[in-house]
């Protein structure tokens with residue numbers, strides 16, 4: 001399935017169960033206007049529909065990337081920024097839809113990742129960056145702060161000093177520093193970037209999908225709640241996973257010394 005929305009390209013690789021959403025406003029460095037926010041949501045929803053008619057889990061992972069040579073996303077569209085269209089017309093933000101999406105979402109970052117673009121990447125489950133990428137919160141230069149929780153999320157990943165440095169100075173940092181600070185999972189050399197991302201996504205998509213979905217929920221719960229409540233939540237998820245065919249398959253494969261084949265059942 002390859003589909004084209006106004007500002008987003010959607011593709012699905014049946015063999016691996018991997019969807020790709022390409023933010024497609026390269027002339028504006030994929031800046032987020034209302035249409036792009038809505039199209040990211042629509043693209044994710046159309047990928048999720050793959051699961052509705054599947055026997056098990058069809059969609060194992062989603063890659064979110066930016067079109068063109070220069071940017072993942074240069075933040076909110078400054079032209080339409082203060083207008084009501086900047087937020088898109090959907091009831092939920094694309095940040096929330098990514099965070100709540102059942103399959104893991106991987107931000108594939110090759111170039112500028114700024115402002116709302118960095119917040120979009122922070123909403124994803126993983127951030128993989130090429131070595132020439134740059135990161136920053138330029139909002140302070142416009143007299144505002146990252147409006148979608150950017151400071152909060154950077155603070156959780158990299159601590160308050162880094163969060164405040166990024167947001168108060170508005171400067172860009174290199175991919176190497178973003179990696180050192182824990183803001184991105186991996187930084188790859190430019191000539192290895194495509195292959196490395198592909199390997200990462202293929203391996204993730206081959207993991208037991210119901211377990212992966214449960215781990216995503218558990219990690220989200222850890223951000224929102226105390227340890228005791230979080231551990232109780234994990235116990236429930238664990239009990240549910242013990243009943244799955246995937247768990248039986250994983251245990252059988254271990255006993256038979258072979259690779260498991262998980263179907264998400």
Ligand code: CO8
Pocket residue numbers: 027028029031074075076077078079087112114115116117138139142145146147148
């Ligand atoms: N919005 C609209 N257009 C943009 C944006 C943007 N954010 N960024 C770049 N562009 C456009 C440029 O205007 C230019 O267009 P044109 O060719 O028609 O002149 C084109 O993209 C290429 O840009 P440059 O020529 O500037 O390319 P450079 O390589 O020289 O510079 C930079 C690239 C450094 C990325 C530079 O373009 C820049 O600083 N861009 C602005 C970055 C920025 O300030 N982003 C907005 C941050 S604010 C934000 O994201 C708020 C989020 C709050 C979310 C709240 C949700 C509720």
